[in-house]
Amino acid sequence: MTFLGMPLLPSKRRSDLPGGQGNVVEAEDFPTVAHEHLSNQQLRNNIGHATSTIRSKRAEVVSELDDWEGLRDAGEATKNEVMANLPEYLAQFEEAFTAAGGIIHWARDADEANAIVTELVEDNAPVLDNGRREVIKVKSMATQEIGLNEHLETEGIDAFETDLAELIVQLGDDKPSHILVPAIHRNRDEIREIFMDKMPDAGELTNEPAVLAEAARRHLRHKFLTTKVAISGANFGIAETGTLGVVESEGNGRMCLTLPETLITVMGIEKLLPRFADLEVFLQLLPRSSTGERMNPYTSFWTGKSDGDGPQNVHLVLLDNGRTRALADEHGRTALNCIRCSACMNVCPVYERTGGHAYGSTYPGPIGAIVSPLLTGVEEEGNGSLPYASSLCGACYDVCPVKINIPEILVHLRGEDVKANHSPVSSQLDAALTGASWMMGDGKRMAAAEKGLPLAHKVTGGEQIDALPGIAGAWTSSRDIPALPEKSFRQLWAEEEADKRDEEGQR
Numbered sequence: 128m129t130f131l132g133m134p135l136l137p138s139k140r141r142s143d144l145p146g147g148q149g150n151v152v153e154a155e156d157f158p159t160v161a162h163e164h165l166s167n168q169q170l171r172n173n174i175g176h177a178t179s180t181i182r183s184k185r186a187e188v189v190s191e192l193d194d195w196e197g198l199r200d201a202g203e204a205t206k207n208e209v210m211a212n213l214p215e216y217l218a219q220f221e222e223a224f225t226a227a228g229g230i231i232h233w234a235r236d237a238d239e240a241n242a243i244v245t246e247l248v249e250d251n252a253p254v255l256d257n258g259r260r261e262v263i264k265v266k267s268m269a270t271q272e273i274g275l276n277e278h279l280e281t282e283g284i285d286a287f288e289t290d291l292a293e294l295i296v297q298l299g300d301d302k303p304s305h306i307l308v309p310a311i312h313r314n315r316d317e318i319r320e321i322f323m324d325k326m327p328d329a330g331e332l333t334n335e336p337a338v339l340a341e342a343a344r345r346h347l348r349h350k351f352l353t354t355k356v357a358i359s360g361a362n363f364g365i366a367e368t369g370t371l372g373v374v375e376s377e378g379n380g381r382m383c384l385t386l387p388e389t390l391i392t393v394m395g396i397e398k399l400l401p402r403f404a405d406l407e408v409f410l411q412l413l414p415r416s417s418t419g420e421r422m423n424p425y426t427s428f429w430t431g432k433s434d435g436d437g438p439q440n441v442h443l444v445l446l447d448n449g450r451t452r453a454l455a456d457e458h459g460r461t462a463l464n465c466i467r468c469s470a471c472m473n474v475c476p477v478y479e480r481t482g483g484h485a486y487g488s489t490y491p492g493p494i495g496a497i498v499s500p501l502l503t504g505v506e507e508e509g510n511g512s513l514p515y516a517s518s519l520c521g522a523c524y525d526v527c528p529v530k531i532n533i534p535e536i537l538v539h540l541r542g543e544d545v546k547a548n549h550s551p552v553s554s555q556l557d558a559a560l561t562g563a564s565w566m567m568g569d570g571k572r573m574a575a576a577e578k579g580l581p582l583a584h585k586v587t588g589g590e591q592i593d594a595l596p597g598i599a600g601a602w603t604s605s606r607d608i609p610a611l612p613e614k615s616f617r618q619l620w621a622e623e624e625a626d627k628r629d630e631e632g633q634r
């Protein structure tokens with residue numbers, strides 16, 4: 128197996144590589160939380176309405192392109208190229224970014240990344256009259272993953288989210304439940320209540336989107352103009368030029384990226400693209416797959432700093448947090464190709480019914496079910512149920528713009544979970560499956576077992592079986608076992624062959 132990762136990292140076995148920390152572990156197992164959410168009709172209505180709207184918009188704009196499949200192939204090939212040469216591309220990126228006046232910081236895990244950002248904020252943001260510091264933020268999955276806001280709060284730093292959906296989540300003391308639409312579980316009435324409750328100057332609001340957006344704009348304007356430090360994520364880092372890029376819909380991100388004196392970006396090491404020209408493919412794949420738009424309204428790129436224009440202190444924290452470990456998994460590493468478009472969760476029947484919080488991680492839905500266990504290691508007890516949070520219908524694979532075969536990785540992780548977390552015989556189900564595996568693993572044993580078929584047929588009276596006792600009863604509570612045949616296929620085959628031989632012998 129090839130082990131890849133950050134430059135100069137000594138070659139190690141996968142299980143020795145550090146796992147991810149932070150908000151990538153289930154607090155409670157998926158079935159427990161999913162079960163509670165299934166009875167929340169309001170939540171299911173909100174999510175069902177939002178995902179079906181985005182689904183049809185996506186399908187429409189994707190069908191406009193004759194070369195969509197070609198674009199997917201190109202996206203997949205480019206990301207595979209990045210993952211196969213990640214150390215080299217990271218080194219190339221660092222050189223270009225530094226040459227353009229930026230400063231790179233390497234973070235092995237969430238703790239290191241949080242500590243680096245805290246120090247940078249303390250160096251660059253003044254202490255205010257209330258004794259605390261302030262930063263503004265562009266929506267960023269990486270900073271949610273490492274729990275940056277919570278960490279900063281304990282260090283006396285208040286982080287203000289500027290993305291509208293993130294702001295709703297933050298003001299509602301809530302957690303994001305979708306990669307692209309973090310407040311997808313809220314409807315307009317709920318948002319109106321949150322704004323009127325938490326924005327002191329909001330006044331009386333209606334639930335019209337334009338009214339709510341205007342209230343958020345007024346709330347944020349002062350922060351944009353007075354805050355010295357901004358924190359962002361990045362959708363892409365270009366190895367060739369040392370360029371970073373953010374795509375967004377509202378323009379609040381661009382305000383963060385241009386107005387403050389200091390800009391700190393936190394980006395996972397897997398976000399690189401080799402060449403600037405690769406954006407041609409990804410800027411078609413991403414907006415169409417995520418918001419169902421031909422192009423997102425605001426696309427911002429920056430390469431280091433420009434004297435007298437924009438932030439003059441430009442920092443980038445390159446985050447591993449388990450990515451090297453995921454990369455070392457030869458079956459699962461393509462999960463790192465993800466461009467966080469969220470198309471897979473918008474088509475997932477499990478996500479639509481349980482909502483994103485059930486996955487416990489910053490990354491919900493089908494991609495979360497593979498990426499979280501890959502970052503932490505599936506043997507991490509908290510993530511053992513995620514690979515099972517899928518019907519394996521394959522809809523996620525069909526829509527993924529970079530062709531990540533999520534169902535295949537889920538099956539692989541289920542196997543890893545069984546190896547890591549289940550002793551050979553720890554439950555009735557394990558005992559039954561171990562017995563079945565032993566019997567089916569040998570033709571002679573299988574033939575011997577099939578000899579019992581005539582008796583079983585007689586006992587069941589040739590009828591279908593509606594209920595069985597014990598663990599098998601859970602299975603038959605939702606399915607019936609068809610009537611058992613008198614003879615197995617193998618016996619029928621042998622008899623037919625014998626008849627043929629007899630016929631030939633008589634000729």
Ligand code: SF4
Binds near residue numbers: 464472494527
């Ligand atoms: S796995 Fe594919 S579909 Fe899902 S968020 Fe990532 S890129 Fe989008």
